[in-house]
Structure formats: structure tokens, C-alpha cells
Amino acid sequence: xxxxFQTTLPANPVYCHQEFLEKLSxxxxxxxxxxxxxxxxxxxxxxxRLHYKATYGPNRGWRRSxxxxxxxxxxxxxxxxxxxxxxxxxxxFTAAPDGALFLRDLRHHxxxxxxxPQSFEEHYLPIGVPDIRGEEYGPAPWTPDQAxxxxxxxxxxxxxxxxxxxxxxxxWHAADTAPGTRILYVTYSRDLAAxxxxxxxxxxxxxxxxxxxxxxxxxxxxxxxxxPSAAAREFRQQFSRDLHPFQRYLGVWQDQPAALYDEMHxxxxxxxxxxxxxxxxxxxxxxxxxxxxxxxxxxFLGLQAASQVLEVASKLERDGASLAERYFPExxxxxxxxxxxxxxxxxxxxxxxxCIAVDECQDLTPLETAVLVRLAARIREQKPQLTLLFAxxxxxxxxxxxxxxxxxxxxxxGQIATPQxxxxxxxxxxxxxxxxxxxxxxxxxxxxxxxDRPGGAGYAAIEDDSPDQVLYCTAAQxxxxxxxxxxxxxxxxxxxxxxxxxPPPYVPPAxxxxxxxxxxxxxLDFHSVCVLDLGRQLNFVTRGxxxxxxQLVDGLRRRLAIDQIRVAVSRPSDRLIVLDVDPAEKAVxxxxxxxxSYGEDETTALIPEALLASLEEEQLDLEERIRRCEADSxxxxxxxxxxxxxxxxxxxxxxxxxxxPNSISDEDVRNSVHRNLARICFSLxxxxxxxxxxxxxxxxxxxxxxxxxxxxLAPMRxxxxxxxxxxxxxxxxxxxxxxxxxxxxxEHRAALEPWFMAGIMPFVESWTGALEAGMFSATNAAxxxxxxPPFYHALGMVDAAERIARLREKAIALQIKERQFAAALAILxxxxxxxxxxxxxxxxxxxHWSAAAACYRQAGMLREAxxxxxxxxxxxxxLEVMAAMGAPNPDADSLEWIRRLRALLAxxxxxxxxxxxxxxxxxxxxxx
Numbered sequence: 001x002x003x004x005f006q007t008t009l010p011a012n013p014v015y016c017h018q019e020f021l022e023k024l025s026x027x028x029x030x031x032x033x034x035x036x037x038x039x040x041x042x043x044x045x046x047x048x049r050l051h052y053k054a055t056y057g058p059n060r061g062w063r064r065s066x067x068x069x070x071x072x073x074x075x076x077x078x079x080x081x082x083x084x085x086x087x088x089x090x091x092x093f094t095a096a097p098d099g100a101l102f103l104r105d106l107r108h109h110x111x112x113x114x115x116x117p118q119s120f121e122e123h124y125l126p127i128g129v130p131d132i133r134g135e136e137y138g139p140a141p142w143t144p145d146q147a148x149x150x151x152x153x154x155x156x157x158x159x160x161x162x163x164x165x166x167x168x169x170x171x172w173h174a175a176d177t178a179p180g181t182r183i184l185y186v187t188y189s190r191d192l193a194a195x196x197x198x199x200x201x202x203x204x205x206x207x208x209x210x211x212x213x214x215x216x217x218x219x220x221x222x223x224x225x226x227x228p229s230a231a232a233r234e235f236r237q238q239f240s241r242d243l244h245p246f247q248r249y250l251g252v253w254q255d256q257p258a259a260l261y262d263e264m265h266x267x268x269x270x271x272x273x274x275x276x277x278x279x280x281x282x283x284x285x286x287x288x289x290x291x292x293x294x295x296x297x298x299x300f301l302g303l304q305a306a307s308q309v310l311e312v313a314s315k316l317e318r319d320g321a322s323l324a325e326r327y328f329p330e331x332x333x334x335x336x337x338x339x340x341x342x343x344x345x346x347x348x349x350x351x352x353x354x355c356i357a358v359d360e361c362q363d364l365t366p367l368e369t370a371v372l373v374r375l376a377a378r379i380r381e382q383k384p385q386l387t388l389l390f391a392x393x394x395x396x397x398x399x400x401x402x403x404x405x406x407x408x409x410x411x412x413x414g415q416i417a418t419p420q421x422x423x424x425x426x427x428x429x430x431x432x433x434x435x436x437x438x439x440x441x442x443x444x445x446x447x448x449x450x451x452d453r454p455g456g457a458g459y460a461a462i463e464d465d466s467p468d469q470v471l472y473c474t475a476a477q478x479x480x481x482x483x484x485x486x487x488x489x490x491x492x493x494x495x496x497x498x499x500x501x502x503p504p505p506y507v508p509p510a511x512x513x514x515x516x517x518x519x520x521x522x523x524l525d526f527h528s529v530c531v532l533d534l535g536r537q538l539n540f541v542t543r544g545x546x547x548x549x550x551q552l553v554d555g556l557r558r559r560l561a562i563d564q565i566r567v568a569v570s571r572p573s574d575r576l577i578v579l580d581v582d583p584a585e586k587a588v589x590x591x592x593x594x595x596x597s598y599g600e601d602e603t604t605a606l607i608p609e610a611l612l613a614s615l616e617e618e619q620l621d622l623e624e625r626i627r628r629c630e631a632d633s634x635x636x637x638x639x640x641x642x643x644x645x646x647x648x649x650x651x652x653x654x655x656x657x658x659x660x661p662n663s664i665s666d667e668d669v670r671n672s673v674h675r676n677l678a679r680i681c682f683s684l685x686x687x688x689x690x691x692x693x694x695x696x697x698x699x700x701x702x703x704x705x706x707x708x709x710x711x712x713l714a715p716m717r718x719x720x721x722x723x724x725x726x727x728x729x730x731x732x733x734x735x736x737x738x739x740x741x742x743x744x745x746x747e748h749r750a751a752l753e754p755w756f757m758a759g760i761m762p763f764v765e766s767w768t769g770a771l772e773a774g775m776f777s778a779t780n781a782a783x784x785x786x787x788x789p790p791f792y793h794a795l796g797m798v799d800a801a802e803r804i805a806r807l808r809e810k811a812i813a814l815q816i817k818e819r820q821f822a823a824a825l826a827i828l829x830x831x832x833x834x835x836x837x838x839x840x841x842x843x844x845x846x847x848h849w850s851a852a853a854a855c856y857r858q859a860g861m862l863r864e865a866x867x868x869x870x871x872x873x874x875x876x877x878x879l880e881v882m883a884a885m886g887a888p889n890p891d892a893d894s895l896e897w898i899r900r901l902r903a904l905l906a907x908x909x910x911x912x913x914x915x916x917x918x919x920x921x922x923x924x925x926x927x928x
């Protein structure tokens with residue numbers, strides 16, 4: 001890498017011991033070496049996100065990150081921070097920089113011999129981002145398939161991958177190495193957007209500009225509209241309530257309101273495109289026409305079910321509001337933006353990208369995907385070399401999109417070019433037994449019609465043979481089951497997942513809030529997962545297909561059920577627990593077959609008491625519990641806010657008071673916990689989340705400020721305080737706090753973390769809109785013209801330049817209108833291109849006649865320039881302008897006479913008064 005390589009934000013300082021580098025070199029050709037190189041990369045970007053195991057005894061303070069297995073042997077990288085006891089208590093690290101990370105050794109999992117950190121200056125080598133990127137000391141962290149996708153020559157590429165196959169990592173690498181300097185990175189998850197932003201800022205060249213946006217924020221900013229304020233679950237609830245008066249029209253959907261909502265989202269509204277492409281008919285509104293919908297969906301649902309969808313839709317639309325506006329606001333925003341793209345009314349700044357990378361593309365409907373494809377098509381009109389990248393998994397949809405690679409290819413082929421496909425076929429995340437269960441779940445698609453199945457191969461190769469657990473428990477309803485579920489709900493790092501739309505009735509009240517649906521768990525990763533009633537779901541999937549009545553929608557339901565199973569069993573990283581309650585014999589057999597309980601993965605069924613005893617025997621160290629609490633709080637943030645809040649506070653409690661026995665003394669751990677609490681509280685506060693009353697109605701903004709103070713993050717605390725004043729103020733009173741927010745955010749931008757910026761992104765459009773609307777007077781305009789331009793840039797707004805131009809234009813107009821000409825001239829002087837006509841108007845108002853005339857002449861406004869020259873008066877310039885005007889001017893003779901007279905008077909003899917008589921002087925006076 002060039003020596004001048006720099007990142008936008010400084011990476012964490014990483015130092016490697018010579019022994020670590022030697023062992024890394026020895027593993028340069030295997031997966032352990034690749035995982036160690038990936039660990040180096042992630043340490044440089046954000047060590048707080050890494051999962052690690054703590055150590056105690058003589059090795060207290062070292063952290064161990066798993067590198068996977070190799071022929072039955074498992075390895076860990078041992079590392080520490082400057083605040084960890086091995087480093088902090090050593091006198092040989094006084095020269096180490098603050099925040100440094102030290103990789104000491106690469107060890108077999110059985111090796112716990114005392115590890116001496118040795119000397120900083122004699123034994124450690126600094127490893128910077130250029131060293132990691134240049135593969136100076138270790139192999140590239142990419143698999144061959146990941147590297148093939150990233151370095152592909154095709155301008156339009158699709159990456160298909162199984163759960164845990166490294167799709168996001170490969171997409172980051174591809175966006176980083178793409179030609180050009182401006183990259184737009186889009187993902188559906190805000191958390192993934194924050195992760196990607198930090199990666200690009202700390203690992204990629206500062207010479208490239210990465211705009212990382214969640215899809216909803218992208219649509220909001222590009223279309224100039226506010227994001228929907230309500231959560232998706234609220235629109236689902238409203239839909240269910242609105243269905244009540246129309247129960248007799250539901251037919252086969254009578255007991256399936258969730259499935260009906262999904263059907264309308266994915267196909268009735270989500271398939272609506274304003275132009276015909278491939279299988280999609282042209283629509284005049286964000287809703288597929290009845291005829292086109294009936295023709296397309298009858299083969300999947302049957303004529304009766306498809307007709308009933310249309311009947312219910314017409315009932316819901318009777319008061320004039322469209323389905324999209326009422327229940328699917330993100331789709332409505334996408335529709336309006338797609339029209340803007342077709343009408344060329346989107347700001348030009350959005351057409352200045354060299355690469356568009358889309359992660360988790362399976363979570364976008366055809367309508368939403370068409371927005372990105374149309375944007376790319378518009379860019380390619382000016383930049384044919386644009387790189388367009390899509391990554392996803394057809395069988396892992398978190399939203400009802402009924403995603404298919406086929407229709408994505410249709411959109412790309414019809415608007416841009418035929419895409420080149422790449423596949424990741426190795427499960428890099430799940431250990432052996434869990435990965436095998438995920439593979440076996442693919443076989444279930446054989447029980448649905450071929451047209452309903454996801455495409456591609458279902459079996460992923462298994463790379464990691466680290467030890468894991470698959471436990472199967474059968475239970476009858478009663479006290480033992482309640483005790484087990486309550487224990488599971490309280491364990492750190494463990495998620496309970498139901499395959500139904502709500503927790504089963506047998507779940508006790510104390511545990512119900514901890515139960516996630518498969519839809520809510522999608523995209524999350526936990527140390528352990530307990531899946532409820534897997535056997536009953538398997539029975540539903542594998543039962544005989546009845547083609548009559550309500551069973552016509554079973555194909556769609558079975559496909560969704562299998563997707564849910566694959567999502568649920570692929571969530572754990574170390575332990576999968578399946579709990580079947582009151583199962584039939586067939587359910588037990590089906591579950592054990594999926595788990596591989598017959599053969600080399602033999603697993604016997606446990607009763608609740610045995611499972612509970614097994615879990616209680618597991619002794620977790622304090623730091624491991626804290627790390628799991630932190631991870632839980634982040635995972636549950638968007639699906640179970642109350643659990644996220646509780647787990648974040650639980651981590652703080654587990655820290656203990658500094659200096660007391662059994663407390664955590666590692667300052668990095670303590671700061672990380674308080675920083676995480678601040679993140680959770682701020683994210684909930686800014687989103688207006690309402691926690692259950694039993695949690696005491698906490699002031700989330702207060703909690704966040706306190707946590708930021710405890711973490712030593714005073715700048716973020718100050719910005720947060722201003723944000724609270726904005727959020728709590730009534731709309732008419734928001735202008736002053738918004739202006740203060742703009743100043744504070746610009747002042748402290750470098751100290752604001754990606755999650756903080758991601759939290760405020762949904763409000764950027766409304767906040768900037770409110771500030772821009774505050775330009776109702778010349779005084780406000782002058783202040784806002786100073787505040788807003790740096791605010792736009794601090795927010796990373798793509799169309800900042802165009803907004804600034806509009807802002808200045810409005811400010812100048814207001815100041816001229818209110819006769820504040822000097823202030824208007826100050827703004828005009830800042831413009832990249834001169835505006836001579838406006839400058840002339842300001843000089844005219846100030847009676848700067850010469851300057852006004854010069855500006856008018858530059859603007860080609862000769863008549864106005866002549867008027868100003870005559871006010872000076874500047875006879876010569878006035879005559880020049882008259883000559884340039886061409887047409888005869890009746891005043892020209894008079895001006896020419898004055899010019900000649902002045903010239904004649906200039907010839908007056910110096911001794912005129914002495915050499916003339918009084919009578920002669922009187923004659924001259926009379927002549928003048």
C-alpha cells in the first residue's frame with residue numbers, strides 16, 4: 001500500500017508480538033490464518049464488537065478470541081487492551097499509546113500456561129491498516145469465493161450466500177475495491193449500517209467517500225420526505241383492527257390476518273411498478289391492478305384466495321386512502337421516489353456515485369428494489385462504468401417480500417445489464433452440528449410446490465468443527481416447564497424463539513416478553529437459542545397437501561414456515577436447544593431427524609429438570625456474563641426494547657463498584673458497558689419507545705447522559721442534551737434548539753460514534769426542513785446561512801451542495817427584500833460562481849453607483865448600468881455604454897457636450913484670474 005494511505009478516522013493502534021506473527025505465518029495457508037487476519041482487521045476497526053472469552057488466575061485480563069478448528073484442534077488468539085491487568089500492571093508498557101491493543105499469542109484451546117506480556121518496545125511490532133490490507137504479515141481474510149466476487153470484472157454482480165457464509169464481509173471488500181471514489185452502501189438494518197460505516201471510516205481510504213444509509217433513510221433523503229414514525233408492528237396491528245368489520249369477506253384468510261398482511265405487502269403493493277418490466281405489469285398507483293394480480297397469484301393461491309385478497313383490499317380502500325399510505329408507508333415513499341426518478345426531479349447529487357452496494361437485498365420488495373435499479377440506470381446514463389452489487393439469501397427474508405433472484409435479474413436485465421452471479425457455499429459462522437441442522441432444514445422445501453421454493457443449492461459446506469451443543473427437550477405443561485422457561489428467559493446470551501406469530505399460551509407471564517418470533521430474530525446472533533415447538537412446525541410442513549378450501553394458501557404458509565425454521569436454527573453460535581411441549585410421536589421423530597439425532601450426532605431427549613440441571617452446571621465468569629448482556633442489549637434493541645434496556649443495566653450492575661471484591665477493574669470493559677448503556681437508552685429515547693410501567697418509567701435521556709459521563713464521553717453527552725431539548729420542545733419552539741443542535745453537532749462531529757449518527761438519521765429530513773423553514777426573515781437567514789452548510793456536511797447529506805445553493809438563494813432574496821444589502825453582499829461573496837445581477841441590486845440599494853454599474857455591465861444589463869453611471873456621474877463610462885447599446889440615444893448629445901466642456905475646462909490657464917479683467921470673468925460666469 002502507498003505510504004500516504006490514510007483512513008477517514010484513525011484506526012485503533014494494534015501491536016503484535018513476534019510469537020503471534022510467527023504462528024500467524026505458520027497458518028498462512030489454512031482457515032485459522034484467515035480468521036486471525038480477520039481478527040486483526042476487526043480489532044483495528046472496533047474491538048468492542050468482538051466476542052471473546054475472559055481468562056482468570058495467573059492469566060487474568062487476557063482475552064481469547066476463537067479462531068475455529070483444524071482437524072479436531074481448536075485455537076484462540078490471546079490479546080489485551082492497555083487497561084487490562086497484564087498490560088496495566090506491567091512496568092514495561094509505559095510507552096504504549098492509549099487505546100492500544102496487543103496480540104500476544106495464538107494458542108491451542110487446552111493451553112492455559114501463564115502468559116507473560118513481555119516488553120512493549122522489544123517484542124511488539126505496530127500493525128497498521130496498510131499492513132493488514134497489504135497482507136504484510138498474514139494471509140488475506142477472504143475466502144476464494146469472497147475474493148472472486150470482490151474482484152469480478154462485471155459491472156453488475158449478485159452474491160448469493162447461506163446463513164453465516166460471509167456475505168456482508170465480502171460486500172464490504174467489494175465496495176472498498178470498486179473503481180471510483182464515491183460509494184453508496186445500502187442495507188435494511190440500521191445496526192448493520194452503523195457497522196459498515198465504522199468499517200469504511202477506519203479501514204478504507206480517506207480518498208473514497210462512503211455514504212452508508214439504511215434503505216428507509218435513503219428513500220427519505222432522496223425524496224425529501226420524513227421517514228414513517230411508527231414501527232412496522234404498529235401498522236400490522238392497525239391492519240388487524242381494520243379487518244374486523246370485514247370478517248365475512250376474508251374466506252380462507254379468516255384465521256390468517258398476518259399472512260394476508262404479508263400477501264398484500266409482498267404482492268399487491270410490493271409488486272407495483274410504474275413501468276412494465278419482465279413479469280411486472282405497469283401500474284398507475286402503488287397497487288397492482290386487479291386483473292394482473294389475479295392472473296399472477298391464482299396459480300399460487302388459487303382463484304378463490306386471490307379474489308378474496310382483492311375483495312378485502314377494495315373494502316379497506318373505500319375511504320380513499322391507499323393501502324400503501326395506510327399500512328405500508330415505506331412502500332408509499334418508494335413509489336413516490338420512483339416517480340421522481342422517472343420525472344428527473346431528484347437532486348443531481350444522487351447521480352454522482354461510482355458504485356452502489358446493496359446488502360440484505362432479500363428484504364426489499366420489487367418496488368423498493370426498482371428504486372435502486374432505477375437510480376443506477378440514471379447514473380449509468382452519465383457514468384457507464386458504474387458498479388452495482390447485490391448480496392443476500394433468498395431463503396432468509398426478514399420482511400414479507402417473497403424475494404426471488406429471478407425477478408431481481410429481470411429488473412437488472414431490463415434496466416441495466418444482465419448480472420453475473422457469485423455464490424458463497426461455506427458456513428463460516430455455525431459450528432458443525434448446528435450447521436448440519438441448518439443444511440437439513442433445506443430438505444423441507446421438497447414439501448412445497450416447486451414454484452414456491454427458493455432457488456439454488458441448499459447445503460453449505462461446513463468449515464468450523466469447533467465444539468457445539470444440540471440439546472433436545474420434551475416437556476408436558478406444568479410447573480417444571482414454567483421453571484425451565486423462566487430460567488431460560490433470564491440467562492444472558494440466550495434467546496427463546498417461537499415459530500408462531502406470538503408466544504404460545506403455555507409460556508409463563510414472567511417469560512413471555514423474552515420470546516421472539518422468527519421474524520424478529522432474523523439477522524440476530526446469539527450464543528444460545530431455544531426453539532419452541534419445532535416438531536409441531538415440522539408436522540405442519542410435512543403433512544399431506546389438501547388442495548381444498550383453506551388449504552389453498554398452505555403453499556405460501558409452508559414456505560414461510562420453512563424459512564422460519566432455517567432462521568431459528570441458524571441463530572446460535574454455540575448451543576441450540578429445541579423444546580417440544582406435549583409433542584406427538586411424529587413430532588418427536590421429525591425433530592430428532594432434523595437435529596441429526598440418529599447417527600453420529602446422536603442426541604437423546606431430555607426432560608426439563610435434566611436440561612435445567614445441565615445449564616445450571618455451566619459456570620460463566622463475570623466478564624463473560626457482561627459481554628453476553630451487552631450483546632443481548634444490542635440484539636434485542638429493535639425487537640424487545642424492554643429486554644434491551646434491562647440487559648444493558650444488568651451489565652452495569654455486574655461491573656460492581658470500582659475497588660470492591662469481585663468487581664471488574666478493566667477500564668476498557670467498564671467504559672464499554674457504560675457506552676453500550678448510553679447507546680441503548682439514547683436509541684430508545686430518540687425513537688420515542690415506551691417501556692412497560694413496571695420498569696419505573698425511566699427518563700431514557702437522563703440515563704443516556706449519565707452513562708456517557710461515566711464512559712468519559714462528554715462531547716456526546718453535550719450533543720445529546722441538545723437533542724433532548726429538540727425532541728421535547730413543541731414544534732413552534734424547536735427552531736432555537738435546532739440551531740443550537742446544528743452548532744453542537746458540527747463542533748463535536750469527530751467524537752460522535754456511528755450508532756449515535758444512525759440514531760438521528762430518521763430525523764435529519766424533518767430537522768433540516770424545520771431549520772430551512774425558519775428562514776422567514778433576513779436576520780434568521782443570515783444566522784442560518786452560517787449554521788446550516790457545515791451542518792449538512794456533518795450529517796453527510798448527499799445533496800448538501802444543492803441544499804446550500806437553495807439556502808443562499810433564499811437568504812439573499814430575503815435580505816434584499818428587507819434592504820439588508822450589506823449582509824446579502826457578504827453571502828454573495830461566498831458563492832462559487834458570481835451573481836452580478838444580484839450584486840448590482842445590493843450595491844444599488846447601498847447607493848454604490850459605480851459598483852452597481854460595473855455589476856450590471858457584467859450581467860449584460862446595459863440600460864441599468866447607464867442609469868447608475870449617470871448617477872455618479874461617470875460621463876465617459878456612460879457614453880461607452882450608450883455606444884455598446886447600439887441604438888441612438890437622445891441624451892447622447894448632451895453627455896457628449898458635457899464631456900467636451902469638461903475637457904475644455906481642464907485646459908484653463910493657471911493664471912486665468914490674474915490675466916483676465918473683471919468684465920471678462922463676469923462673461924465666463926454668465927456663460928457657465
